Amino acid sequence: MAIQHATSEEGAIGTATDSRGRLVTSDGTPLRRALERANRRRKLTALALVGPLLAFILIFFAFPIAQMMWRSVDNPQIVNALPETLNALEEWDGQGIPDEPVFAALHADMVADLDRPRREQKIGPLGIRLNYEISAARSAISRTSRAVADFDAPYKEAFTDAHRLWGQPELWRIIKREGRPLTASYYVAALDREYDAEGNIVKRPENRQIYVSLFGRTLALSLAITFMTFVLGFPIAYYLSTLPMRYANLLMIAVLLPFWTSLLVRTSAWIVLLQQQGVINNALVGMGFIGDDGRFSLIYNQTGTIIAMTHILLPFMVLPLYSVMRTIPPSYMRAAKSLGARPWTAFRRVYFPQTLPGIGAGGVLVFIISIGYYITPALVGGQSGRMISNEIARHIQQSLNWGLAAALGSMLLVGVLILYWLFNRLVGTDSLKFG
Amino acid sequence: MSSKLKLIGLSSAVSVIALSAAAQDPVSLTIVSWGGAYTASQQRAYHEPFMEANPHVTIINDDGSANALASLRAQSQAGNVTWDLVDMLPSDAQLACDEGIILQIDHDEMLAAAPDGTPASEDFLPGSLGECFIPQIVYSTVLTFRPGAFPDDAQPSSIEDLFDTENFPGRRALQDRPGTNLEWALYADGVDPDEIYEVLATPEGVDRAFAKLDTIKDDIIFWTEGAQAPQLLADGEVAFATGYNGRMFDAIEVEGMEAAIIWDGQVVEWDGWVVPADGPNEELVMEYLYFATDTQRLADQASYISYGPARASSAALVGEHADLGIDMNEHMPTAPENYFAPIVLDNDFWVDYGDELRERFANWMLQ
Numbered sequence: 001m002a003i004q005h006a007t008s009e010e011g012a013i014g015t016a017t018d019s020r021g022r023l024v025t026s027d028g029t030p031l032r033r034a035l036e037r038a039n040r041r042r043k044l045t046a047l048a049l050v051g052p053l054l055a056f057i058l059i060f061f062a063f064p065i066a067q068m069m070w071r072s073v074d075n076p077q078i079v080n081a082l083p084e085t086l087n088a089l090e091e092w093d094g095q096g097i098p099d100e101p102v103f104a105a106l107h108a109d110m111v112a113d114l115d116r117p118r119r120e121q122k123i124g125p126l127g128i129r130l131n132y133e134i135s136a137a138r139s140a141i142s143r144t145s146r147a148v149a150d151f152d153a154p155y156k157e158a159f160t161d162a163h164r165l166w167g168q169p170e171l172w173r174i175i176k177r178e179g180r181p182l183t184a185s186y187y188v189a190a191l192d193r194e195y196d197a198e199g200n201i202v203k204r205p206e207n208r209q210i211y212v213s214l215f216g217r218t219l220a221l222s223l224a225i226t227f228m229t230f231v232l233g234f235p236i237a238y239y240l241s242t243l244p245m246r247y248a249n250l251l252m253i254a255v256l257l258p259f260w261t262s263l264l265v266r267t268s269a270w271i272v273l274l275q276q277q278g279v280i281n282n283a284l285v286g287m288g289f290i291g292d293d294g295r296f297s298l299i300y301n302q303t304g305t306i307i308a309m310t311h312i313l314l315p316f317m318v319l320p321l322y323s324v325m326r327t328i329p330p331s332y333m334r335a336a337k338s339l340g341a342r343p344w345t346a347f348r349r350v351y352f353p354q355t356l357p358g359i360g361a362g363g364v365l366v367f368i369i370s371i372g373y374y375i376t377p378a379l380v381g382g383q384s385g386r387m388i389s390n391e392i393a394r395h396i397q398q399s400l401n402w403g404l405a406a407a408l409g410s411m412l413l414v415g416v417l418i419l420y421w422l423f424n425r426l427v428g429t430d431s432l433k434f435g
Numbered sequence: 436m437s438s439k440l441k442l443i444g445l446s447s448a449v450s451v452i453a454l455s456a457a458a459q460d461p462v463s464l465t466i467v468s469w470g471g472a473y474t475a476s477q478q479r480a481y482h483e484p485f486m487e488a489n490p491h492v493t494i495i496n497d498d499g500s501a502n503a504l505a506s507l508r509a510q511s512q513a514g515n516v517t518w519d520l521v522d523m524l525p526s527d528a529q530l531a532c533d534e535g536i537i538l539q540i541d542h543d544e545m546l547a548a549a550p551d552g553t554p555a556s557e558d559f560l561p562g563s564l565g566e567c568f569i570p571q572i573v574y575s576t577v578l579t580f581r582p583g584a585f586p587d588d589a590q591p592s593s594i595e596d597l598f599d600t601e602n603f604p605g606r607r608a609l610q611d612r613p614g615t616n617l618e619w620a621l622y623a624d625g626v627d628p629d630e631i632y633e634v635l636a637t638p639e640g641v642d643r644a645f646a647k648l649d650t651i652k653d654d655i656i657f658w659t660e661g662a663q664a665p666q667l668l669a670d671g672e673v674a675f676a677t678g679y680n681g682r683m684f685d686a687i688e689v690e691g692m693e694a695a696i697i698w699d700g701q702v703v704e705w706d707g708w709v710v711p712a713d714g715p716n717e718e719l720v721m722e723y724l725y726f727a728t729d730t731q732r733l734a735d736q737a738s739y740i741s742y743g744p745a746r747a748s749s750a751a752l753v754g755e756h757a758d759l760g761i762d763m764n765e766h767m768p769t770a771p772e773n774y775f776a777p778i779v780l781d782n783d784f785w786v787d788y789g790d791e792l793r794e795r796f797a798n799w800m801l802q
Binding site for chain 2: 118119120121124125127128131132135136137138139142206207208209210213214217275276277278300378379382383384391396397398399400401
């Protein structure tokens with residue numbers, strides 16, 4: 001192909017050779033160089049065509065993700081705010097509270113900060129950062145910094161009087177430990193762990209462990225949702241693929257119509273349907289299947305999340321399945337039956353294996369989308385139906401602990417990549433068919 | 436002679452118009468708030484009169500307050516601040532202030548004094564003004580119930596009743612965060628409203644609050660968005676719901692929902708303005724702030740929504756609802772008959788202990 005292409009541009013290959021016996025084109029260039037040049041030009045053209053998309057992906061996808069992952073270890077606040085204090089802390093052995101020189105350095109750092117223009121002050125961010133590690137650190141810092149200009153030596157006493165936290169060894173251990181430009185503490189927190197007095201990583205008290213179990217629950221819910229979309233989507237896709245095109249298209253609109261409806265509208269519709277005084281429960285009570293006090297809890301729990309998200313993600317399963325089933329010739333099944341297979345055997349051994357690429361594609365799509373979903377679980381999930389993405393959103397939007405959110409997000413990303421890799425090893429992505 | 440005079444008069448008139456036009460290029464202010472009935476009340480009480488007085492100004496409403504903190508930080512880090520003024524909760528304002536992404540406020544310099552000359556710092560409700568924060572309204576989180584859920588002679592009337600599933604069965608809708616819930620748990624457990632935060636700052640106090648919450652855990656539905664609480668009540672999903680008093684007022688009085696507010700233990704908080712640092716129209720924003728937070732303007736807002744004005748001098752000016760014509764005074768959280776056992780939300784406490792308690796609360800919800 002390349003040779004043909006090159007020759008058509010560079011002129012026909014003659015039988016001519018140069019002085020060293022190499023083949024040359026009609027204008028006298030050695031054939032090898034002419035070929036290389038032509039290939040390079042083709043590559044550049046291809047790159048120019050892909051270029052805009054590549055640039056787009058790098059700028060708007062890869063770069064933000066890299067930045068997000070960087071945030072999970074970035075830790076500038078303490079280093080920026082307390083350079084002198086950290087210097088003085090070098091000497092401290094981590095037992096008790098530090099001596100006067102450290103407090104004097106702290107005083108110098110805090111006074112120096114007061115002179116900076118407001119936007120460049122470091123003490124505010126320092127308080128917010130320390131509060132992630134130990135409660136009440138923010139008010140310790142802000143209260144002290146308001147009074148620090150009037151402190152007189154000995155500073156140790158002045159600081160411990162200003163706020164009780166300055167007299168706690170734990171705060172000083174945190175300052176020393178986190179006084180580096182990079183930190184692992186967001187990951188430590190994201191794994192429900194913390195540092196103890198000796199600096200070892202230990203489990204958090206049981207009543208503060210949430211993230212690991214949330215990851216587990218997110219995984220379980222996503223698998224359940226994927227399975228449900230498969231169970232519901234497979235027969236639909238099969239039925240669609242057996243219908244004549246014009247009926248299939250009509251039905252396909254019925255599949256796609258909810259897909260085009262606003263997510264919030266669909267979620268609210270599920271609330272109307274599923275709640276205890278909702279349509280379904282009222283109908284069941286009205287028909288006498290259940291008593292008025294035996295209404296089902298179908299929403300504000302895991303059931304609600306699974307039902308609403310199965311509905312929302314169903315098209316992502318149906319479309320790849322349909323596109324694969326459409327290509328399976330019906331004659332295969334007829335052949336199997338004519339060879340004596342019962343319908344179930346024919347389905348199991350002939351038809352089903354051929355739908356695997358569609359199942360794989362639909363499964364991966366639904367699973368990966370649902371693992372990062374958060375609007376629907378937030379609205380219908382109640383306490384037991386929420387997922388890790390709800391926590392990530394909360395840390396980004398409300399608590400503003402972007403480091404922890406980045407750590408949780410990175411773990412989710414890596415987790416999905418590992419699962420994808422596993423899937424690839426087991427099933428093979430080359431067999432995926434998205435339509 | 437007279438035509439010459441006319442000419443001079445005309446030309447000077449023209450130049451005056453030209454000058455004033457040059458001095459007043461059209462400006463648009465982007466003001467960020469919570470949307471819904473609340474933004475509508477600001478539009479009618481502040482924005483429209485201000486635009487009338489300053490015809491060159493257009494005010495654009497942005498309903499971004501729920502995530503304003505994150506947006507402000509992002510805008511500031513990107514060096515492209517597009518918001519002029521933001522409506523925020525004081526705890527968020529405190530964090531933004533610590534980060535230096537909003538302006539500090541010199542209260543008496545930047546805000547109008549009361550009509551009788553009392554400086555702003557003394558006229559705003561005690562403790563409500565922040566370093567970077569100017570309150571507009573006092574709102575409260577209140578307990579609301581559906582009268583139909585209980586017999587006529589045994590209606591609930593206190594926070595204690597929320598925790599009494601024996602006498603008051605039915606599901607309860609609570610907000611899915613520790614704030615308000617922990618305070619009420621302690622209050623119902625017999626802690627004096629003034630001592631709640633002292634107790635809650637101790638590990639034993641936290642355990643005590645969670646133990647009290649445990650007693651109703653099976654009956655709780657958690658809500659996330661402010662609109663969900665009245666919705667759950669109106670649908671008959673729950674017997675009790677906690678919610679913001681303005682939304683409850685709107686649902687009961689305007690929408691005709693059947694529900695009643697229990698003012699016992701109302702958790703009172705402020706809501707107000709912050710000014711993003713390096714915003715595009717700082718000077719004009721200051722002018723707007725001076726205008727929109729004066730005594731009359733704050734009192735005006737109470738004719739559109741049942742949130743109390745944050746200035747003492749405004750209280751006397753609160754009148755009737757602009758559309759319904761009902762007296763708004765009795766619907767204010769700060770009305771004496773409603774303000775008998777308030778819990779004033781301690782923002783410093785929540786900024787300090789919020790992270791830890793939210794983790795504990797999330798863990799408790801998941802169990």
